[in-house]
Each structure stands twice: as C-alpha cells, then as structure tokens.
Amino acid sequence: MTDYYAVLEVPRDADEAAIKRAYRKLAMLYHPDRNNGDKEAEARFKEITEAYEVLRDPQKRGIYDRYGEAGLRGRAGQAQGFHAFDLSEALNIFMRDFGGFSGFEELFGGGRRSGPSERRGNDLRAGVSLTLDDVARGTKKTLRYKVLVPCETCGGSGAKPGTRPTTCGTCGGAGQVRRAQRSVFGQFVTVGPCPTCAGEGRIVAETCHICRGDGRTRVDRTVNVDVPPGVSSENYITLRGQGHAGPRGGPAGDLIVMLEVEEDPRFQRHGDDLVYDLPLSFSQSALGAEVVIPTPYGDEKVKVSSGTQAGTILRLKGRGLPHLGSASKGDLHVRVGIWTPERLTPETERIFRDLARHEGEPPASRDGRSFWDRMKEALGA
Numbered sequence: 506m507t508d509y510y511a512v513l514e515v516p517r518d519a520d521e522a523a524i525k526r527a528y529r530k531l532a533m534l535y536h537p538d539r540n541n542g543d544k545e546a547e548a549r550f551k552e553i554t555e556a557y558e559v560l561r562d563p564q565k566r567g568i569y570d571r572y573g574e575a576g577l578r579g580r581a582g583q584a585q586g587f588h589a590f591d592l593s594e595a596l597n598i599f600m601r602d603f604g605g606f607s608g609f610e611e612l613f614g615g616g617r618r619s620g621p622s623e624r625r626g627n628d629l630r631a632g633v634s635l636t637l638d639d640v641a642r643g644t645k646k647t648l649r650y651k652v653l654v655p656c657e658t659c660g661g662s663g664a665k666p667g668t669r670p671t672t673c674g675t676c677g678g679a680g681q682v683r684r685a686q687r688s689v690f691g692q693f694v695t696v697g698p699c700p701t702c703a704g705e706g707r708i709v710a711e712t713c714h715i716c717r718g719d720g721r722t723r724v725d726r727t728v729n730v731d732v733p734p735g736v737s738s739e740n741y742i743t744l745r746g747q748g749h750a751g752p753r754g755g756p757a758g759d760l761i762v763m764l765e766v767e768e769d770p771r772f773q774r775h776g777d778d779l780v781y782d783l784p785l786s787f788s789q790s791a792l793g794a795e796v797v798i799p800t801p802y803g804d805e806k807v808k809v810s811s812g813t814q815a816g817t818i819l820r821l822k823g824r825g826l827p828h829l830g831s832a833s834k835g836d837l838h839v840r841v842g843i844w845t846p847e848r849l850t851p852e853t854e855r856i857f858r859d860l861a862r863h864e865g866e867p868p869a870s871r872d873g874r875s876f877w878d879r880m881k882e883a884l885g886a
C-alpha cells in the first residue's frame with residue numbers, strides 16, 4: 506500500500522500547512538506543464554496529488570491513519586471521496602488550491618511559456634576515447650555524427666514550399682485550451698495542450714514532401730571538441746545546441762560527449778598522480794645506475810643511487826597529470842622493484858657463487874620492526 510506520508514516526504518505528525526508546503530514543492534517538480542508530457546512525471550504528479558488530497562483533509566486523514574488506504578477505499582457508497590485520480594482531476598486539485606492559470610504562472614516564476622509550445626530536439630550522446638598523453642596535454646577531437654537539422658526545403662516549418670502553416674482554429678494559436686469540467690470536487694477550469702495542434706498553435710495543412718511535415722532532415726555533421734588537460738572518464742563535455750533540432754522550428758538539443766580514458770600499460774593513475782614500476786637489476790640497485798623513466802611528457806633520465814632497496818619510491822614532482830581547470834600538476838611516483846635472473850649462464854652462476862661468499866647478513870632491525878615489515882610498508886602491501 507502507498508505510504509502517503511512518504512510520498513509527500515513529510516513526517517506523520519506534519520500539520521496542514523506543512524503538508525500543503527510539501528505538496529506545492531513537489532508539484533512544482535512534477536507538474537506536467539513543466540515536464541513536456543513525460544509519463545513518469547505525470548504518474549508522480551498524480552501520486553502526490555492523491556496523497557495530498559487525503560492528508561490535507563482531517564476526516565480522510567483520520568480514516569487513513571486508522572485503516573490505511575483500504576479504509577478509504579472500502580465502504581463503497583459512503584462518500585469517502587477516495588479513488589485513484591486521472592490526470593485532469595489531479596490538475597484540478599492543484600489549481601483549486603494553488604490558483605488558476607495566472608496564479609500558476611506566478612507560482613512557477615514566470616518561467617512557463619505562455620504562447621504555443623516549441624518542442625526542443627533530443628540530446629545526442631557521443632563517446633571519445635583518450636590516451637593518457639591526451640589527458641596530460643589536452644587535445645582536440647573531431648566527431649562525425651548524424652543529426653536532425655531544420656529542413657532546407659521548407660525552412661523548418663514542415664509546410665509545403667509556397668504554403669505556410671496556418672493558425673490553429675481550435676486554440677486560436679495559443680497552443681492551449683481551457684475546458685470547464687465537473688468532478689466530485691465541483692466545477693473547474695482545466696488548461697491543457699490543444700488536442701488539434703498538440704500545443705504548437707499552428708497547423709500544417711500541406712506538408713513538405715522532403716521532411717513530410719516534421720520540419721527536419723538528417724545530415725552528417727562534423728564538430729571539433731576541445732578536451733582540456735586533466736580530464737578523467739567521469740567527465741563529459743556538453744556542446745549546447747549541437748543535438749537534434751526540434752520539430753517544426755523547435756530549439757536544438759545538446760551533444761553530450763562522454764570521455765573514456767584508455768588504460769595506459771605504463772602507469773597506474775590515482776587522481777592527478779601516476780605510479781610507474783621500475784624494474785632494477787640486482788647489480789643496478791647495488792651499484793647505482795642512470796635509468797630512463799617514461800612520463801606523459803616524454804622520457805626522462807633519472808639517477809638511482811647505489812644501495813637502492815626494492816620498494817623505494819622516487820618522486821618526480823610535477824610529472825603527473827594536470828589538475829582539471831588549474832595549472833598545478835600531480836607527481837609521478839617511481840616504485841623500485843628488483844628482478845632476479847630466472848636462468849643463469851655458467852658465467853653468471855660463477856659470479857653469483859663468488860658473490861654469495863662475500864655477502865653479509867640482512868640489515869638488522871633499526872626501529873623494532875623487521876626488515877620485511879618495512880619492505881611491505883614501502884610496497885604498500
């Protein structure tokens with residue numbers, strides 16, 4: 506069963522004013538006029554109105570609190586005033602308590618269109634694949650896609666060339682019609698989209714033979730996308746107005762470019778920081794060496810001092826990735842590992858046997874922790 510309190514997001518002891526406020530707040534979000542006929546919003550609008558209509562009435566609320574929804578539904582014939590609403594009833598209830606049409610416009614901060622509705626075109630999504638080097642430097646990508654644009658033949662009107670769309674006779678071009686309706690709550694005036702012109706205010710009598718009255722045709726489009734440095738796969742870029750045009754002159758939607766940063770086999774990424782695993786040979790770690798470290802900005806020579814232990818981390822400051830939207834950069838952490846030859850030649854075996862006779866004991870504990878504890882810590886294990 507529906508929990509009306511949960512639907513309106515109010516506590517069970519909410520007073521009438523709080524219920525009214527909560528309903529008004531939600532109605533602003535889900536009112537069909539604000540949601541372009543979205544079915545989910547419509548269902549939600551009906552649901553909150555149903556909850557409101559019960560909870561704002563002390564008698565109905567009392568029955569609901571004691572017997573639940575079934576209490577209101579039951580005892581048919583006794584006017585309990587409960588049933589699932591259809592949309593026009595829900596709209597009527599909203600208008601009864603929150604004013605007529607002009608009040609409604611005020612309520613929505615004047616943001617609502619008063620004239621005929623132009624339908625906005627749909628957004629488009631496109632994916633762009635980026636390497637870590639692209640992320641480091643920023644890049645430009647070219648996208649090609651198919652998109653609906655205003656039909657050239659009819660100029661986007663949808664009307665046959667030489668003809669013009671005519672003003673809708675039903676609504677006189679307003680796109681909306683008022684209807685007086687009777688319901689269990691009395692007589693109300695509803696304002697809804699005009700059924701003849703679907704709210705557009707105009708009628709295309711003879712349609713354009715190219716777009717068949719839609720006012721749009723499909724074309725290939727190429728756009729350049731500037732990808733700033735420092736992005737990740739969580740980022741996306743919105744190109745306003747690069748989506749589909751709306752039908753019959755409606756404004757265009759957006760193109761949403763989803764970014765996908767490919768894995769880079771050289772590095773692990775942690776935000777702006779990078780980690781690179783450097784394999785040193787036993788002799789390089791013992792003697793010290795000059796090694797080449799890859800960075801997103803090119804290779805760099807780095808000196809490793811003699812006696813470098815496995816697990817040592819060398820920090821190359823500012824060789825990580827740029828921070829999105831700022832000039833600062835992360836660091837590149839070089840994690841030293843030591844590799845051991847898997848197969849020995851007679852020559853290397855002789856050298857290692859010779860070495861074994863000269864090796865000392867493993868390093869002694871300095872701070873109460875064993876050599877291995879410190880190793881594990883350094884390796885982040």
Ligand SMILES: [Zn+2]
Pocket residue numbers: 656657658659660661662663664713714715716717718720721
């Ligand atoms: Zn056309």
Ligand SMILES: [Zn+2]
Pocket residue numbers: 673674675676677678679680681699700701702703704705706707
């Ligand atoms: Zn109309």
